Structure formats: C-alpha cells, structure tokens
Amino acid sequence: xxxxxxxxxxxxxxxxxxxxxxxxxxxxxxxxxxxxxxxxxxxxxxxxxxxxxxxxxxxxxxxxxxxxxxxxxxxxxxxxxxxxxxxxxxxxxxxxxxxxxxxxxxxxxxxxxxxxxxxxxxxxxxxxxxxxxxxxxxxxxxxxxxxxxxxxxxxxxxxxxxxxxxxxxxxxxxxxxxxxxxxxxxxxxxxxxxxxxxxxxxxxxxxxxxxxxxxxxxxxxxxxxxxxxxxxxxxxxxxxxxxxxxxxxxxxxxxxxxxxxxxxxxxxxxxxxxxxxxxxxxxxxxxxxxxxxxxxxxxxxxxxxxxxxxxxxxxxxxxxxxxxxxxxxxxxxxxxxxxxxxxxxxxxxxxxxxxxxxxxxxxxxxxxxxxxxxxxxxxxxxxxxxxxxxx
Numbered sequence: 001x002x003x004x005x006x007x008x009x010x011x012x013x014x015x016x017x018x019x020x021x022x023x024x025x026x027x028x029x030x031x032x033x034x035x036x037x038x039x040x041x042x043x044x045x046x047x048x049x050x051x052x053x054x055x056x057x058x059x060x061x062x063x064x065x066x067x068x069x070x071x072x073x074x075x076x077x078x079x080x081x082x083x084x085x086x087x088x089x090x091x092x093x094x095x096x097x098x099x100x101x102x103x104x105x106x107x108x109x110x111x112x113x114x115x116x117x118x119x120x121x122x123x124x125x126x127x128x129x130x131x132x133x134x135x136x137x138x139x140x141x142x143x144x145x146x147x148x149x150x151x152x153x154x155x156x157x158x159x160x161x162x163x164x165x166x167x168x169x170x171x172x173x174x175x176x177x178x179x180x181x182x183x184x185x186x187x188x189x190x191x192x193x194x195x196x197x198x199x200x201x202x203x204x205x206x207x208x209x210x211x212x213x214x215x216x217x218x219x220x221x222x223x224x225x226x227x228x229x230x231x232x233x234x235x236x237x238x239x240x241x242x243x244x245x246x247x248x249x250x251x252x253x254x255x256x257x258x259x260x261x262x263x264x265x266x267x268x269x270x271x272x273x274x275x276x277x278x279x280x281x282x283x284x285x286x287x288x289x290x291x292x293x294x295x296x297x298x299x300x301x302x303x304x305x306x307x308x309x310x311x312x313x314x315x316x317x318x319x320x321x322x323x324x325x326x327x328x329x330x331x332x333x334x335x336x337x338x339x340x341x342x343x344x345x346x347x348x349x350x351x352x353x354x355x356x357x358x359x360x361x362x363x364x365x366x367x368x369x370x371x372x373x374x375x376x377x378x379x380x381x382x383x384x385x386x387x388x389x390x391x
Contacts, residue, residue: 007068011075021060022075028067042187043179044071046153055144057164057177078165078172081137081244082324131278131304134244137163137174138237139305144176145233146296154188154229156181156196158236159206160243161331185226196224201256202330205249208235209264209288216260231290234299238285245278246271247323250286264288277304 007027013020030036047059058074141163148155155176162178181196204212208231211224224232242250250268253259268286270279281304284294299305 012072020075020077022073024071024073025065026069026071028069031069039180042184043182046148046179046182046184049151049153050144050147053144053147054173055140055175056147057175057179074166074175076164076166076175076177078168080161081163081165081174082160082327129244131245131275133171134241135278135305137244138241139300140174141176141237141240142296142299142305145237146300148182149230149233149296152185152226154183154185154224154226155179155233156183156229158233158240160240160327163240183229185229188224188226188229191224200333201259202333204256204259204263205251205330206236206239207263208232208290208293210290212260212263228290230295231293234285234293234296237296237299238282241278241285242282243323243327245274250282275304277302277307280304 007025010023010025011020012023026040031040044059044062047057050056051058057076060072060074063070063072141158145155145158157178157180158176159178162176163174164177166173166175183191207215210228211232239250242248251259251262251266253262268283270282281294281299281302284302285299287293294302
C-alpha cells in the first residue's frame with residue numbers, strides 16, 4: 001500500500017482472496033480535528049458491529065499510511081439504485097429493447113436536458129424497475145435497518161443513492177452505505193437535532209413531520225429520542241420506496257417552507273395504477289405521527305415484501321430520467337450548503353454526479369455507488385494513479 005500516498009479513492013485487489021475492494025485515503029489534516037475523530041470512531045465502530053449483515057456495506061479494516069489513514073470497504077461495483085454501472089446496461093441493452101416500453105432515444109433526451117448520452121443511458125436503468133424488483137430492494141434494506149435497530153443503532157441517512165449494488169448485474173445483492181450520520185442510541189440522547197445537519201431542501205424530503213416541526217421551532221436544540229429515531233429511518237425508507245416505484249418524491253414544494261407545509265399537512269397521493277399492497281405499506285411507513293408508525297420488523301413482514309403480490313408495472317424512460325436529473329441537482333446543492341458537515345463516505349467525493357457533460361468526471365472507483373470506469377480524464381494531480389495490491 002506504499003503507492004497510495006495521495007488522499008482520494010482507489011480500487012485495490014486483495015491477493016489473498018482475489019477480491020476487489022475500495023480504499024479511501026483520508027488526509028491527515030482532517031484527523032487533527034477532535035470532533036471529526038470522534039465522529040469517525042463512532043461511524044467505524046458501528047460498521048464493525050454490523051459487518052456480518054449481507055445488506056450493510058462491509059468494513060474490512062483501517063490502516064495507518066504515513067501521515068494519512070486508509071479505510072478499506074466493500075466495493076460497490078454496480079453503482080447505486082438510481083444510477084447503475086454502464087457495464088450492466090451494455091449487457092442488458094437487448095432486454096431493454098424487448099420490453100416494448102415507450103422510450104425516447106437517449107441522444108434526444110441528452111439534448112433536451114443538456115446531459116451526456118452516457119449519463120442518459122446510465123439513468124435508463126430506472127425504466128427496468130417493477131414493483132416486484134423494488135420490493136426486493138426495500139426488503140433487503142429493511143432487514144439491514146432492523147439489524148441496526150435491534151442493536152440500538154440509528155442510520156439517519158437512508159437515501160436512494162446510499163443503496164448500492166454489489167455487482168453490475170441487475171439482480172445483484174444490494175447493501176446500505178454512508179453511515180456518516182449514524183449513531184448509537186446513547187449518543188442520540190447527547191446530540192441535538194441540529195447537529196445532524198438536516199437543514200436543507202434535499203434532506204427535508206426524507207424527514208418525518210414530527211422532526212420537521214422540531215426543526216422549525218426551538219425543538220432543534222433537543223435530542224432525538226431513540227424510539228422516534230426509528231421512525232426517522234422508517235420514513236426515509238418509505239420515501240426511498242416511493243422514489244423507486246413512481247420516479248417522484250411523495251411531497252414536493254417550490255420552496256423549503258412550501259415543502260415542509262406539504263409534508264406536515266398534505267395527503268399522500270399515488271398513481272392510479274399502483275398496487276393496493278404497495279399503497280398500504282407506504283401509508284404505514286409515511287404515517288404523519290410516529291405513534292401510529294410501523295416498525296422495521298413489520299416492514300419486513302408486510303405482504304408486499306413477503307408474498308410477491310407486487311405488480312410488474314414498468315416505467316417508460318422519460319419520467320425517471322427527468323426525475324433523476326432533479327434528484328442529483330438537489331443533492332449537489334445540498335452538498336454545497338453543508339460542506340462543513342463531513343461524512344466519511346463524502347470525504348473527497350469525486351464529482352461524478354454532476355449532470356452536465358463537462359462536469360462529469362468520476363474517479364477510478366467510488367464507494368458511494370457511481371461508475372468505476374472514468375468517462376473523462378482527470379489531471380495527474382486530481383485522479384488516483386491506478387489499481388494497487390494489498391499485501
């Protein structure tokens with residue numbers, strides 16, 4: 001590992017197991033901050049506790065590398081559930097054509113939205129999602145969150161782009177990543193709501209009404225009670241399920257104030273052809289009050305998850321494409337606004353979620369679910385120098 005001397009994200013080949021892993025090199029200056037070291041220890045401790053669950057990103061180890069620190073993770077070779085890898089799409093091209101869904105040519109979509117054709121083809125994976133496929137994803141992540149909750153742990157950042165595919169196959173195992181906001185229940189009682197950084201439009205979309213009410217008032221100085229923290233994860237998974245099923249957020253607003261008002265007061269609306277079982281589960285997960293909310297164990301046992309009663313409805317390309325563009329646009333705005341809140345999985349994050357072609361420059365590998373093959377060259381100082389072996 002002596003070659004890994006620059007901070008950044010790398011892929012590596014483990015000689016002993018022939019396994020590919022992801023390595024994130026943290027610069028020494030970050031570790032000089034006591035608050036960051038405390039947060040890093042908590043996050044790595046939680047990942048160590050959960051390392052045996054198949055649907056939680058596996059932490060392989062932490063190594064001292066000169067002045068820097070190297071953290072070795074499971075490699076998400078398939079990307080996240082919104083933007084799967086291009087290798088999968090090439091293999092699935094014929095299957096996509098055989099679906100006979102209404103599609104717009106990708107080059108026309110790219111022209112309409114000023115986005116590269118590679119990005120358009122990557123996002124077209126969404127048109128493959130049926131209720132049956134989404135139920136498998138949600139069931140797997142619900143199992144991971146139940147595992148956390150049973151051990152008195154809280155994730156706090158369940159988002160579609162934090163659900164990753166282990167390989168580029170469409171039916172590959174999914175796992176939950178980004179534990180930068182995770183916490184033990186004991187730590188929750190010592191932390192204020194404001195300390196989690198849920199103060200922007202993107203994150204507000206994933207917060208339950210009771211938390212929005214606290215953020216709008218003096219309650220943001222109060223801690224999140226463990227029993228209510230569970231509902232934060234349930235609600236966020238419900239929003240994620242809605243996004244994957246309907247290519248839209250359950251509540252929308254032109255401003256943060258309007259968005260909060262709609263989350264607090266509006267009724268949940270579904271497309272007319274959604275299944276009854278899916279609507280029932282979403283209504284339980286997106287309950288306005290935590291007292292009537294569903295637990296993660298109940299989510300895993302719901303008929304929509306267990307009995308394969310979901311439909312085979314398939315989206316056309318245009319709707320998920322335009323939604324994914326909006327999703328990543330808001331996500332990038334959130335990262336700009338909360339740059340001082342450092343998540344382990346966001347440190348030195350390559351700029352690979354940008355919509356425009358001139359900004360689309362992923363690094364060699366990303367642990368947050370983006371393509372492992374660069375689509376545009378980076379300068380010698382900006383990009384990792386290649387693949388390395390672990391001794």
